[in-house]
Amino acid sequence: MEQRLFAVACIMYAFTLFTRYLNKKNKLNSNTSFAWWHASFLFIILSCAVYVLTFVMGGGAGEPLNWSRLVWGIVLSLGCAIYGLLKGKKATDDKRKKIMKADLEWSNTVYFAGFVASVVMFFFIQAFKIPSASMRYTLVEGDHLFVNKAVYGFRVPFTKVRFGAYEQIKPGDIIVFQFPAKDRSQQNCGGSQYGKDFVKRIIAMPGDTVQVKNGRPWVNGKELPKQDYEVYEDLERVPYFEVDDKEEYQNLWEDHLLDNYLGIELRDSFGPVVVPENSYFAMGDNRDNSCDSRFWGPVPRENIKGKAWFVHWPLNRIHWIK
Known part of the structure; x- marks a missing residue:
C-alpha cells in the first residue's frame, strides 16, 4: 500500500508543478483552457482516490483486483470531470481564481498526506x-x-x-x-x-x-x-x-x-x-x-x-x- 500512496503523491505533486508552470506562462486565462484543466484535476484526483480505495477494500496485498469497483470508480471520475468541464467554461474571472485556489489546496494536501503516509507505512506502521x-x-x-x-x-x-x-x-x-x-x-x-x-x-x-x-x-x-x-x-x-x-x-x-x-x-x-x-x-x-x-x-x-x-x-x- 505504501508504494501506491507514494505513486499517488508523486502524481499530485507533478500536477501541482505543471499547474504552476501553466500559470506562469498565462496558459489558463481563457475559459476553455481553464475548463479542461479543472476537468483534468477532478479526473486525476478522483481516479487516485479510487485506485487507493480499490486496494484498501480488496482485502490485502496479492488479492485479485476488484475490477467492477475500479470501473465504477473511473465512470464516476469521468462524470465529475465532465461536470467540471462544463462548470469551468461558464466561470467568471473571480470564480476561476476561487476554483483554482481550492483545487491547488486539495492537490497540495493530497501529495503531502500521501508522502507522509507512505513514509510512515514504509518505516513504522502498516x-x-x-x-x-x-x-x-x-x-x-x-x-x-x-x-x-x-x-x-x-x-x-x-x-x-x-x-x-x-x-x-x-x-x-x-x-x-x-x-x-x-x-x-x-x-x-x-x-x-x-x-x-x-x-x-x-x-x-x-x-x-x-x-x-x-x-x-x-x-x-x-x-x-x-x-x-x-x-x-x-x-x-x-x-x-x-x-x-x-x-x-x-x-x-x-x-x-x-x-x-x-x-x-x-x-x-x-x-x-x-x-x-x-x-x-x-x-x-x-x-x-x-x-x-x-x-x-x-x-x-x-x-x-x-x-x-x-x-x-x-x-x-x-x-x-x-
Whole structure:
C-alpha cells in the first residue's frame, strides 16, 4: 500500500508543478483552457482516490483486483470531470481564481498526506486485515490490525539492509511477511500465493531442526510445550514416518516444493529439516487449518515486514497482540 500512496503523491505533486508552470506562462486565462484543466484535476484526483480505495477494500496485498469497483470508480471520475468541464467554461474571472485556489489546496494536501503516509507505512506502521482462520483464535477473520515495522529494524529502501532494531525476532513472535514465492507460477496450498501477505507465529530459528509428529511441533529433538493459543481438532492423524532421503527432502522444502509431493500429510508428519541461515519456521495457531512452513518452506528474513502489534477493529476485538 505504501508504494501506491507514494505513486499517488508523486502524481499530485507533478500536477501541482505543471499547474504552476501553466500559470506562469498565462496558459489558463481563457475559459476553455481553464475548463479542461479543472476537468483534468477532478479526473486525476478522483481516479487516485479510487485506485487507493480499490486496494484498501480488496482485502490485502496479492488479492485479485476488484475490477467492477475500479470501473465504477473511473465512470464516476469521468462524470465529475465532465461536470467540471462544463462548470469551468461558464466561470467568471473571480470564480476561476476561487476554483483554482481550492483545487491547488486539495492537490497540495493530497501529495503531502500521501508522502507522509507512505513514509510512515514504509518505516513504522502498516495496516493489515486477517483473511483466513489460520491464526484463530489469537486473530480471527476480519480483524484489522497494525503491524509494527520498526521493531525489527528500519529497512533501507530498495535494499535488504536494516538498522536500528530494538527487538530481535524470537520464537513466539507473530509476524507479517510477504509470501516467499519466486514468481506467480509457484503453487502452494492449492494455488499461487505470490505477492500475498501472511501472518504466522515463529516456531523455530535459523539452525534449528524442526519436526512435526502427530501434528505437534518438535524443535531440536524436543516436543514444544503446548500453549494456550494453540488450536487442534480431534482428527485421525497420519503417523510420523522417517524420510529416506533427508537431503532431497530438505532441498524440496527450501525450494518451496515439498507440499506438491506430500500434500496434506505434512500437517501431521513433517521433517526433520534444518532452518536455513537468515530464515525462520512459522506456523499458524490453528494448527490443523494453517498453510504454513510445513507446506511451503522457510520464511526468509528479508520477507518479514514486521511484528503484529494491535487489533484496532472491530471494537469488541481491540487488544494488544501476544
